[in-house]
């Protein structure tokens with residue numbers, strides 16, 4: 001079923017709000033020479049050296065690296081929430097010049113509205129788009145079910161566990177049918193058991209919708225468990241140092257010995273990049 005939505009530029013375009021399992025699909029994302037330097041009165045931080053990256057429509061790509069290597073900065077630039085100091089982002093070959101409902105950013109702390117219940121939160125974006133009440137409720141119910149929150153429609157965020165709040169945030173994002181989910185350490189605050197379950201649920205949502213997913217994490221095994229590809233970042237200054245294609249069969253288990261081996265290879269690369277960065281800080285040797 002298709003409906004009309006009004007975008008910020010007041011143009012009207014068709015989006016698919018079908019409740020079938022394959023609705024919409026992903027977009028390609030191209031990062032061309034994107035860099036970011038934060039300049040303030042006190043100091044200048046080169047958060048990201050020029051990076052290039054091509055993400056295919058429907059690809060699941062993990063950004064992996066230690067704290068401060070520019071992963072979140074790049075994700076925010078792709079989301080259109082931060083401007084690049086140089087370079088450009090293209091979503092399906094269209095230059096990104098601000099946020100859009102085709103690219104939704106999700107954070108570690110599910111940013112739900114505390115005064116709305118789960119149903120209200122999931123319906124929020126649809127209301128903004130002018131979707132009629134009945135259809136809004138139907139679409140919200142579908143996505144609440146997708147994330148296994150049926151029965152909690154009338155619960156408020158403070159009545160939910162961290163994992164449930166994150167599920168509600170994912171349902172809210174999915175409801176507006178973005179072509180790309182940009183996830184910034186979405187499961188970083190969760191216990192290992194809940195994280196495992198959400199990995200499986202996210203993988204299942206991804207394989208049925210084929211949305212493009214960019215997923216930021218510090219956790220090597222998490223990156224290998226989820227990604228078609230792991231893009232490794234290094235700090236000082238933030239930059240992309242390696243791309244690893246992950247060919248392990250899905251669904252993947254964090255304990256699988258092949259996964260553990262791949263994670264350990266990636267960890268070795270990360271460690272040597274960290275050591276090289278530290279050496280540069282001491283000797284000023286990196287160019």
Ligand SMILES: Nc1ncnc2c1ncn2[C@@H]1O[C@H](COP(=O)(O)OP(=O)(O)OP(=O)(O)O)[C@@H](O)[C@H]1O
Pocket residue numbers: 038045046047065066067068069070071072073074218238
């Ligand atoms: N708004 C800002 N103003 C100034 N510096 C910033 C700003 N945002 C980020 N930075 C700096 O840019 C660098 C990269 O930060 P960023 O948050 O992108 O890293 P990250 O790899 O996502 O780290 P983490 O995993 O800890 O979130 C850091 O040195 C950080 O201090």
